[in-house]
Amino acid sequence: MKTILRPVFLTLFLVFCCHSTIAHAQVQNQIGEISLQMDELDANVIFRKEYNDESSFPVKVLTQEGSHLDGRIEVSGSFSRRFPKKNLVIKLNDGQQWKGYSxxxxxxxATDGSLMRKWLVWQLxxxxxxxGPKAEFIRVNINGQYRGIFLLTEWVGPDLFERHDLGRNGQFxxxxxxxxxxxxxxxxxxxIHKCWKKLSPKDDNFDPLVTLYQKINDxxxxxxxxxxxNTFYTDSVINWIVINVLTSNGDTYNKNYFLYQPETTGKWLxxxxxxxxxxxxxxxxYLPFPKNILNENFQYFYPLQLGASNPLKEKVLENPLLQQRVIDKILLLLGLRKQNGDPNFGWFSPVQMKQRIDRMAALINEAQREDPFRLxxxxxxxxxxxxxxHYVQRRQAYLNEILRGEYRWSMDEAGMTTTDAEREPLQITLRVRQSITTPGNYELITAPAYGYTLAGIKLVDHHGPAEFTTESEIDQTPSIIPKGHPQGACVQRVWYLGLMTPxxxxxxxxxxxYIEENSHRTEAEGVNEQVLTLWALDGEKWTKLNTQVNTASNxxxxxxxxxxxxxLMRFAACEDLNPSEGP
Amino acid sequence: MHDLKRVLTALFLFLLTPAVSAASPWMWSEGEMYYSGSLSYTTGDKNWNENSNLVDSSCRSRNVNSHQLIEYGYSYYHTLIANLDIVSKDCGGDNYLGLGDLRLGIRGRLDPFRNGRTWEVTAIIPTGYSDTDPARPGNGKFGIEGGVAYLSRGEYRDSAKRWDYLTGASLRFWVDGPADQFIGYFTLRRYIGRHGYISAGVNAEISFQNEARLPKNLSDQTQLADFDKITAKLNWSDRLSDEWRYSIGASHVVWGRNAGHDLKIGITFSRHWRL
Structure with missing residues (x-):
C-alpha cells in the first residue's frame, strides 16, 4: 500500500509544481554582444596557441558610444584550456569598466555541449x-567576426564581494x-600553500586558513x-552542499570553490x-586522461555525500540539525516539500527546469548553431x-526515493550510506507496480531503495489514471532478441511493461x-548507441518501434x-541494422 | 687496451649539458622567467692539430666555468636572453680568472601557433679581457649569432610521449677577427618517471676558415680562432620542486681540428617561475 501511495503523493507534488511559475530569477531575454578589436594574428593565436601558454595580448573593447576601452586579453581556466574554444578574460586598464566590470x-x-550547466547553477x-557571479549569454565578435557564444560571468573577486556588502579587503x-x-x-x-592560493590580500599569511582547518577538524x-x-555564513555552506547534491557535482570539494572572510564579520563564506x-x-x-573526465557516462544515483572527501561537507551531513536543513532545502527545491511560501519551491523540479532549459535553448539556439567552434x-x-x-527527472526521483522512501539515506562516520550496507545487493530483476495519474507529464517508476529509474511514462490519452507494472533485468544479455541481431549489438538490459488497469x-x-555509469559498469559496451532502436515483443512477434535515443542521458x-x-510487453534495444525500414 | 678505455670513456660520457651556444627551441609565456646556473670543469692533455691528428699538449688544461643564464618571456612572441660566463682557466703557466663573454639575445617563434620552433639572434659582447692572452676565455671580439631550433614535441606535459628530440643550428659571425662558424646540436631525450629525463646527443662547431685574421694554429689552446670540433654529451635531469630542476652531465670532444681533446663534467640548477 505504501509503495502505491508514495507515487501518488509524488504526483500530487508534481502537479503542484506544474502550475507554479518559474521562480523569480530575472531571466535573460536577449543575447548581448561584445565587440573586440585585436591584431589579426593575436586574434588567431589566442585560440590556437598551446594550452599551457599564459601570455596576454592587447585588446580594445568597443563601446556602444563608438569609443573603446583598452586592456589585455588572455586565456583562463585549467582543464578547459585544452579545448579549441578558450575561456577568455579581458583585464581593462586601470579605471575602466565595461558593464560595470573591470x-x-x-x-x-567548451566542455558542456548543452552550454547551460553553469548558467543554470548561477541562476539558482x-x-x-x-x-555568486552574475552570468549571461553573450555573442563575442573579434574584428567584426563572430567567434562564438560565451557566458559572460562576473569575476569572483573584491568587486563581487563589495556588491554584496562584504567589503573588498577580506581574506580570499x-x-x-x-x-x-x-x-x-x-x-x-x-x-597549505600548495593546496590553496591566496588571492587577496596579496601576502603569504595563511594563518586564518590554518586556524579554520584546525577548528573544522577539532x-x-x-x-x-x-x-x-559561529564561524561561517551558514547558508553559504548549506546551499553549496545542496546545489552540489542536486547537480551531482563531485568535482568541487577539494578544488572548485572559493573561501572569503570579510574583515567586518570574520565569518567565512x-x-x-x-x-x-x-x-x-x-x-x-578506469579511463586515461582526458577521457576520465570527458566521456559518455551518465549517472544520477549518487547519494548526498558524493564527491571528494571534505570534513566540512561530511560534518554538516553528520550533524542532525544541519543534515535536516540540507534535506529540507533539497526537497524544497525539488518541489517535494513546501516551506512557508518560499519562492524557490520547485526550482529544481523537472517541470520548472524543463521550462527554464527549453526557454534558454530557444534563445541561444541560433547563436550556438553559428558558433564556429561548435560547428x-x-x-x-x-x-x-x-x-x-532527463537528469533532473531522474535526480528528483532518486532523491525522493532515498530521502523519503522506505530505506532512508543516512550518513555514517565513514561517509558511506548505511542503506548501502543494510539493504540487499541490487537484484538482477527490479519490479515495480505504480499508478500513473496525470496526463501530460512524465512520471518515473523507480526501483525501491535504490532509486534507479526503470521507466518513465506519460499518459497521452485522457482516460484517467492507469496502473502499470514494470520490470527490468539489468546487466543481463537479453536471452531473446529480435532475429538477425547479434547479441553484442544489443543493450544488456531487458524491460517489461504491463498495463494492469483493465x-x-x-x-x-x-x-x-540503460546504465552507462563508467567504462566498467555499462550496459551498452560495444554498442553503437546512435543507432539504437527499441523492439517490442507482444508475445508472438517483435515490432520495431520509432525510437528517439539520447546517447548523453542513455x-x-x-x-x-x-x-x-x-x-506484458517485452523490450530489447538493439542497433538498427536496417534503418531505412521504418517501424 | 688504452684505446678501448678511451672509446668506452667516450661512450660512457656520451655527453653533457647543451654547452654549445646555439638557438634554444623553447619560448616562455609572457611574464615567465627562467634562470639556469651551471658549474663545469673541463680538462684535457691532448689536442687535435690543424690536420686533425691527436697530439699531446704541452700542458693539461684545467678550466672551471660558471655559466649564468636568464631568460624572460617578454611577450608571447619574444623571449629575451642574457648569459654570462665566469671563467677560470689554467694550462701550464697560463691562467685566467674573470668574466667571459656576455651574450644578449632575443628568441622568436617560427610557427606563431605553437612552441618548439624558434629563431634566435644573439649579440656576443667581450668583457674587456685580453684577446691575445693564450688563456683568454673567448675571442675577445664582438660577434653576432643567428639560428633556428626545433623541438619534436611542443605540447607541454605531454606525458603520453616518452621520447623527444631537440635540434638547432646557428651561424656565428665575428667582427674583425676569427673565422665565422656553424654551430649545431642534436639531443635525444627519454623521459623517466614523472619529471626526469636522460638525454644524449652531439654538438658541432665548424669554422668556415674564411679570412680569419687571428692566428689559426695555436696548439695547446682549447679555444682557437679557427677550429672544428664534435662533442658527444650525456645528461640526466630531474625536478627538485615545482620551480627548480637540476641536471648533471658530461661531454667529450670526440673529433676536432685545432681543438682540445677535452672532457667536461657539469652540474646545473635551473628555476622557472612567473613574475
Missing amino acids: KISLDAM IEDLGMV FHPDDATFCGDFKTYTDKP TPSEVFDQFLD VVPWDYDLTFGRNWDP KQSINFAEETQSLW FQERLIDLQLD VLTVRNLKIQPGT
Missing part, C-alpha cells in the same frame, strides 16, 4: 540569495586545482551546527565554483539540453533507461505507444 570573464563552456545561486582563498587538496583534511602531506559533528553558525561536470556527467576512474564538433544541442532535463487500451509516451523514448490491458 575584468570581463568570457566562459567558453542568484535565486537562493547566495554570493581558492584551492589550487592542480593539487586536489583544498579540502580541509589535515592528514595531507602537502603544505569540532565534533554533534556540535558542528553551533560551530558553523563559501562561493561555489565550476559546474561543468554536473547534471549526470561522471568521472571515469566543427557536430554537437547535438537538442540532445544535450534534453539530457539535462478494459481499455492506453496511449503512452515511454522512456526506458534514455530511449517511444512516443504514442499503444498498450493493451493484461499483456
Whole structure:
C-alpha cells in the first residue's frame, strides 16, 4: 500500500509544481554582444596557441558610444584550456569598466555541449540569495567576426564581494586545482600553500586558513551546527552542499570553490565554483586522461555525500540539525516539500527546469548553431539540453526515493550510506507496480531503495489514471532478441511493461533507461548507441518501434505507444541494422 | 687496451649539458622567467692539430666555468636572453680568472601557433679581457649569432610521449677577427618517471676558415680562432620542486681540428617561475 501511495503523493507534488511559475530569477531575454578589436594574428593565436601558454595580448573593447576601452586579453581556466574554444578574460586598464566590470570573464563552456550547466547553477545561486557571479549569454565578435557564444560571468573577486556588502579587503582563498587538496583534511602531506592560493590580500599569511582547518577538524559533528553558525555564513555552506547534491557535482570539494572572510564579520563564506561536470556527467576512474573526465557516462544515483572527501561537507551531513536543513532545502527545491511560501519551491523540479532549459535553448539556439567552434564538433544541442532535463527527472526521483522512501539515506562516520550496507545487493530483476495519474507529464517508476529509474511514462490519452507494472533485468544479455541481431549489438538490459488497469487500451509516451555509469559498469559496451532502436515483443512477434535515443542521458523514448490491458510487453534495444525500414 | 678505455670513456660520457651556444627551441609565456646556473670543469692533455691528428699538449688544461643564464618571456612572441660566463682557466703557466663573454639575445617563434620552433639572434659582447692572452676565455671580439631550433614535441606535459628530440643550428659571425662558424646540436631525450629525463646527443662547431685574421694554429689552446670540433654529451635531469630542476652531465670532444681533446663534467640548477 505504501509503495502505491508514495507515487501518488509524488504526483500530487508534481502537479503542484506544474502550475507554479518559474521562480523569480530575472531571466535573460536577449543575447548581448561584445565587440573586440585585436591584431589579426593575436586574434588567431589566442585560440590556437598551446594550452599551457599564459601570455596576454592587447585588446580594445568597443563601446556602444563608438569609443573603446583598452586592456589585455588572455586565456583562463585549467582543464578547459585544452579545448579549441578558450575561456577568455579581458583585464581593462586601470579605471575602466565595461558593464560595470573591470575584468570581463568570457566562459567558453567548451566542455558542456548543452552550454547551460553553469548558467543554470548561477541562476539558482542568484535565486537562493547566495554570493555568486552574475552570468549571461553573450555573442563575442573579434574584428567584426563572430567567434562564438560565451557566458559572460562576473569575476569572483573584491568587486563581487563589495556588491554584496562584504567589503573588498577580506581574506580570499581558492584551492589550487592542480593539487586536489583544498579540502580541509589535515592528514595531507602537502603544505597549505600548495593546496590553496591566496588571492587577496596579496601576502603569504595563511594563518586564518590554518586556524579554520584546525577548528573544522577539532569540532565534533554533534556540535558542528553551533560551530558553523559561529564561524561561517551558514547558508553559504548549506546551499553549496545542496546545489552540489542536486547537480551531482563531485568535482568541487577539494578544488572548485572559493573561501572569503570579510574583515567586518570574520565569518567565512563559501562561493561555489565550476559546474561543468554536473547534471549526470561522471568521472571515469578506469579511463586515461582526458577521457576520465570527458566521456559518455551518465549517472544520477549518487547519494548526498558524493564527491571528494571534505570534513566540512561530511560534518554538516553528520550533524542532525544541519543534515535536516540540507534535506529540507533539497526537497524544497525539488518541489517535494513546501516551506512557508518560499519562492524557490520547485526550482529544481523537472517541470520548472524543463521550462527554464527549453526557454534558454530557444534563445541561444541560433547563436550556438553559428558558433564556429561548435560547428566543427557536430554537437547535438537538442540532445544535450534534453539530457539535462532527463537528469533532473531522474535526480528528483532518486532523491525522493532515498530521502523519503522506505530505506532512508543516512550518513555514517565513514561517509558511506548505511542503506548501502543494510539493504540487499541490487537484484538482477527490479519490479515495480505504480499508478500513473496525470496526463501530460512524465512520471518515473523507480526501483525501491535504490532509486534507479526503470521507466518513465506519460499518459497521452485522457482516460484517467492507469496502473502499470514494470520490470527490468539489468546487466543481463537479453536471452531473446529480435532475429538477425547479434547479441553484442544489443543493450544488456531487458524491460517489461504491463498495463494492469483493465478494459481499455492506453496511449503512452515511454522512456526506458540503460546504465552507462563508467567504462566498467555499462550496459551498452560495444554498442553503437546512435543507432539504437527499441523492439517490442507482444508475445508472438517483435515490432520495431520509432525510437528517439539520447546517447548523453542513455534514455530511449517511444512516443504514442499503444498498450493493451493484461499483456506484458517485452523490450530489447538493439542497433538498427536496417534503418531505412521504418517501424 | 688504452684505446678501448678511451672509446668506452667516450661512450660512457656520451655527453653533457647543451654547452654549445646555439638557438634554444623553447619560448616562455609572457611574464615567465627562467634562470639556469651551471658549474663545469673541463680538462684535457691532448689536442687535435690543424690536420686533425691527436697530439699531446704541452700542458693539461684545467678550466672551471660558471655559466649564468636568464631568460624572460617578454611577450608571447619574444623571449629575451642574457648569459654570462665566469671563467677560470689554467694550462701550464697560463691562467685566467674573470668574466667571459656576455651574450644578449632575443628568441622568436617560427610557427606563431605553437612552441618548439624558434629563431634566435644573439649579440656576443667581450668583457674587456685580453684577446691575445693564450688563456683568454673567448675571442675577445664582438660577434653576432643567428639560428633556428626545433623541438619534436611542443605540447607541454605531454606525458603520453616518452621520447623527444631537440635540434638547432646557428651561424656565428665575428667582427674583425676569427673565422665565422656553424654551430649545431642534436639531443635525444627519454623521459623517466614523472619529471626526469636522460638525454644524449652531439654538438658541432665548424669554422668556415674564411679570412680569419687571428692566428689559426695555436696548439695547446682549447679555444682557437679557427677550429672544428664534435662533442658527444650525456645528461640526466630531474625536478627538485615545482620551480627548480637540476641536471648533471658530461661531454667529450670526440673529433676536432685545432681543438682540445677535452672532457667536461657539469652540474646545473635551473628555476622557472612567473613574475
